[in-house]
Amino acid sequence: MVKIGVARETLPGERRVALVADSVKRLVAKGHTVFVESGAGQEAFVSNAAYQGVGAEIVANFSDLVSQAEVIVKVRPPSTLELDALKEGQVVVGMLQPLTHLDMVSALQNRGVTSFSLDALPRISRAQSMDVLSSQATVSGYRAVVVGTCYLPKLFPLLMTAAGTITPARVLILGVGVAGLQAIATAKRLGAQVQAFDTRPAVKEQVESLGASFLTLPLTVAAAETAGGYARQLDEDIEAQERDLLKDPVAAADVIITTAMVPGARAPQLISESMVQAMKPGSVIVDLAAESGGNCALTRPGNQWISPGGVLIEGSIDVPSQVPAHASQLYGHNIQEFLSLLFQVGVHQTDSGTLDWTLDQDEIIQTTCITHAHRIVHSATLERSHA
Helix, strand or coil: CCEEEECCCCCCCCCCCCCCHHHHHHHHHCCCEEEEECCCCHHHCCCHHHHHHCCCEEECCHHHHHHHCCEEECCCCCCHHHHHHCCCCCEEEECCCHHHCHHHHHHHHHHCCEEEEHHHCCCCHHHHHHCHHHHHHHHHHHHHHHHHHHHCCCCCCCEEECCEEECCCEEEEECCCHHHHHHHHHHHHCCCEEEEECCCHHHHHHHHHCCCEECCCCCCCCCCECCCCCECCCCHHHHHHHHHHHHHHHHHCCEEEECCCCCCCCCCCCECHHHHHCCCCCCEEEECCHHHCCCECCCCCCCEEECCCCCEEECCCCCHHHCHHHHHHHHHHHHHHHHHHHHHHHEEECCCCCEEECCCCCHHHHHHEEEECCEECCHHHHHHHCC
């Protein structure tokens, strides 16, 4: 059985934890040993006592965790200090974002660490229970609407009162992935009039099934997503066409939620400065792509501000962390499912007790492996590192 270590996240503002007590309980029930760095679940409201209650052992710090565990699970990429503490042959699992953290990948390679990044998971049905991007996007989409309702100086629903009629707020969703669909559903439940846009016409049915109208634009985009199911970066002239066609819907919106991101690349710019200037004072833009540069030209990643025209632009880069309890619950289930598969088909213990890897036996394991045996084995990351 495998010794698993749950690290405490060190990135400022990160409140999630890689495994909550319920997921630890399931892993312990399968015979694995789980060590938890003291305070790892504190910001997600999971106490040390809760972990101990399901059979985990608490260790004082990351160094102690590394000395005890064979597999370290995290949310964010390891920090420089954590990288320095890792040992050869150790395993790290998390959302490592290898395409934008090449120095970290190089450090993992040099130290002989085997790493798996769940943000590289293939978009296949068998991997849905491990899909961290989808689970965290669900949280982000919901939270974005809540933020919009808090800052919009209007009510969302239609209200007919003796004092007059209040018309529903107009909400525009740009990008209809998991976050966008959750935002649509939440905004509709709150009574808003919702419109959505995506370059993929195939999502029209999903949008309309949630009660929103699909914004059809005379725009032809070929191959808007990769073979793996992720968004593909579009040419600048296509983005310019999108901005031109979106001018009127953007100007009419009370709340805009943008969700368009491309793995390893800057987020597409869908809202220009002039488009923001044309919006009504008091309108709100919640840019869920802020961590990748933002879908709005005026987004300030990590900050919230009000434009000269009175539009509030929210650029938080830690949206799932604002709902740490449920975000960690979902993420923990994803990690638990991935570890179960990894231990079943990707690794077995030798007679001496060490881990022996068979990384090419399963598509999910093979696709998510970034480094192994002092090599970068993830093709996209290897290509980026040589660019």
